Amino acid sequence: MQQTTSHGVVTDSVRPPEFSRAERLRVLTMTAAGSVVIGYAGVAALLALVSSTAAHASFSTTGVLTAAAPGWLVAHHVPLRFDGGQLGLLPLLPTALVMLLVYRAAAAAADRLGLFEPLQARSVVFSIAGAHAVVGSLIAFLMGDEGPVRATPAVAFFGCAVVSGVAAVAGVAQRCGLVEVVFERVDPVARRGLRAGASALFALVAAGALVLALGLVFSWSTTASLFDQTGGTIGTGLGIWLLCLAYLPNAVVGALSYVVGSGFSIGSVVVTPLEFVGGPVPAVPLLAALPEEQAAYLPLVLVLPGVVGVLVGFSLRDAAETPRARVRAVLVAAVTVGVGALVLAAVAGGALGGGAFDPVTVPAGLLAVLAFGWVTAPGAVVAWFAGPRPPRVVEPEPEPEVVVDEADHDEEDYEDYDEEAEYDEDAEEVEEEFDEEEDDGIEDGEEFDHDLDEYDDLDEELAEDADPDLDDSDDSDPDSDGDPGPEDSDEAEDAEPEDLADKPR
Incomplete structure (x- = not known):
C-alpha cells in the first residue's frame, strides 16, 4: 500500500x-x-x-x-x-x-x-x-x-x-x-557539489593514508626496532600494537594535513612538505613514518591535492549548462572538503600529558583553508573549460534595400497596372448603375403619389352619388368653410388600408 x-x-x-x-x-x-x-x-x-x-x-x-x-x-x-x-x-x-x-x-x-x-x-x-x-x-x-x-x-x-x-x-x-x-x-547543482565534496574528502584522506603507508614501508627497519625495544613479550607487543591501531586514524589525519601542505607538530617537532624542524618524538612504531630530515622530493606530495582538485572539476563538468553554475558546484564541493577537514583536524590533536611531546597539533584552520583552495582553483578552471558552453546567439545581418529603377519595369508590372485600371473602371460602372436605380426609385414614388390623388377624387364622386344632399348640408351650415367636419375626419382616419385597397382605382 x-x-x-x-x-x-x-x-x-x-x-x-x-x-x-x-x-x-x-x-x-x-x-x-x-x-x-x-x-x-x-x-x-x-x-x-x-x-x-x-x-x-x-x-x-x-x-x-x-x-x-x-x-x-x-x-x-x-x-x-x-x-x-x-x-x-x-x-x-x-x-x-x-x-x-x-x-x-x-x-x-x-x-x-x-x-x-x-x-x-x-x-x-x-x-x-x-x-x-x-x-x-x-x-x-x-x-x-x-x-x-x-x-x-x-x-x-x-x-x-x-x-x-x-x-x-x-x-x-x-x-x-x-x-x-x-x-x-538543495538545488541539483549544489547536490552534485555536496557529493563531489564528500568524494574529494575521501580521496584526500586516502592520499594521506597512502603517504603514511609509504613512510612506514620505507622506514620498516626503524619500525621493527621500536617493537623490539618494548621487551619482546606477547602482552607488551600486543599493547603496543593495539595502541598504534587505536591512533591510526589520528596518524592518517596528520598525513592528510601533511599532503595538503599545513603539516603537523609534536612538541617542538614541525613537519610540513616545505619545512622540517627535528626533535624528540615518542617511541611509537607508528611515528617511524616521519621523515628524518628535509628532502628535495618531499614537496612533490603537493601534486596529490592538485590532482584531487582536477578530478573534482572533471566530475562536475556536466553539473550545469553554464560555466558559472559549474563553478558554483565546485565551490560547494570545496566548502564541504574544508568543513570536513576542519572537523577531522579538531578531533585528531590535543594535549599529551604536558611533557616534551606536548601538544600534538594539527592546524585545523590552515588545513581547512588549504583544502578549500586546492579544490577550488584547479576544479573551477577544469569545470569552466571542460564543460559544455551555451551556444552564442548571432543576430542576423539586416538585408540591403533593393533600389528598383523605373526603366527596368517588365511587362508583368504593366499587366498588373492594366488589371488595376480595369478594376477601377468596373467599380465606376457599378456605382453608376446604383445611382440610376436610386433615381428610378424616386420616379416610382412620384407616380405612386399621383395615383393616390386620383383615388381621392374617385372617392368624392362616389360619396356625392350616394348622398346628394351632402353639398346642401354643407352649404347650409354656417360654420362650414368647405372643410370636412370632425366626424368626417374621424371616419377618414379610421379607414384601414385593406378597405382602401379593395376599392377600384
Whole structure:
C-alpha cells in the first residue's frame, strides 16, 4: 500500500505496526541501555585481554571493570586529567567503533518501531543520546577529584551526548527520510557539489593514508626496532600494537594535513612538505613514518591535492549548462572538503600529558583553508573549460534595400497596372448603375403619389352619388368653410388600408 510521509514522499510499503506507549518506551529503553552496556563491555574485554597477556600485570574482574570506566569516556572522546597533566590526544578508532555500535542500534530501533517520518526520529535520538550523557556524567562524578584519573562531569555529559547523538542521527537518517528532507531544500547543482565534496574528502584522506603507508614501508627497519625495544613479550607487543591501531586514524589525519601542505607538530617537532624542524618524538612504531630530515622530493606530495582538485572539476563538468553554475558546484564541493577537514583536524590533536611531546597539533584552520583552495582553483578552471558552453546567439545581418529603377519595369508590372485600371473602371460602372436605380426609385414614388390623388377624387364622386344632399348640408351650415367636419375626419382616419385597397382605382 502507499503511504505518504510528512515531507511529501510517497512510498510503496507495508503499513508499520501500531505500538502502544508502553511498548515504544520498552523498545527505546532497551536500545539506549543496550548501546551503553555493549560499549562498556567491549572496552572491558579489550582491557582484560591486555591485562591477561601483560608480564607483570595483575588481573581481576573488579579492576578491569573499574579501569573500563575511563576507557569508556575516552571512547566517547572525553579528555582525562591526571597529576602530570591532561590527555587530550584521544584515539579516534575507539570513537569510530562506538559510533558504529550506536548507528546500528538506532537503525534497528527505527526498523522495529516502523518509523518513517523525520519527526519520529526524535524519540530514538534523544533516548540514546540522553542515556550516554547521563552515564558519562555519572562516571565522571564517581571518579571524583582526588583519583588518579579524573574527568569533568559537564564535559563528559556533553561529549557523550554529541558522539552518540551524531551516530544515532546517522542511523535513522535514511529510514526516517532525513536525507530526503535535506536534499529537497538543495538545488541539483549544489547536490552534485555536496557529493563531489564528500568524494574529494575521501580521496584526500586516502592520499594521506597512502603517504603514511609509504613512510612506514620505507622506514620498516626503524619500525621493527621500536617493537623490539618494548621487551619482546606477547602482552607488551600486543599493547603496543593495539595502541598504534587505536591512533591510526589520528596518524592518517596528520598525513592528510601533511599532503595538503599545513603539516603537523609534536612538541617542538614541525613537519610540513616545505619545512622540517627535528626533535624528540615518542617511541611509537607508528611515528617511524616521519621523515628524518628535509628532502628535495618531499614537496612533490603537493601534486596529490592538485590532482584531487582536477578530478573534482572533471566530475562536475556536466553539473550545469553554464560555466558559472559549474563553478558554483565546485565551490560547494570545496566548502564541504574544508568543513570536513576542519572537523577531522579538531578531533585528531590535543594535549599529551604536558611533557616534551606536548601538544600534538594539527592546524585545523590552515588545513581547512588549504583544502578549500586546492579544490577550488584547479576544479573551477577544469569545470569552466571542460564543460559544455551555451551556444552564442548571432543576430542576423539586416538585408540591403533593393533600389528598383523605373526603366527596368517588365511587362508583368504593366499587366498588373492594366488589371488595376480595369478594376477601377468596373467599380465606376457599378456605382453608376446604383445611382440610376436610386433615381428610378424616386420616379416610382412620384407616380405612386399621383395615383393616390386620383383615388381621392374617385372617392368624392362616389360619396356625392350616394348622398346628394351632402353639398346642401354643407352649404347650409354656417360654420362650414368647405372643410370636412370632425366626424368626417374621424371616419377618414379610421379607414384601414385593406378597405382602401379593395376599392377600384
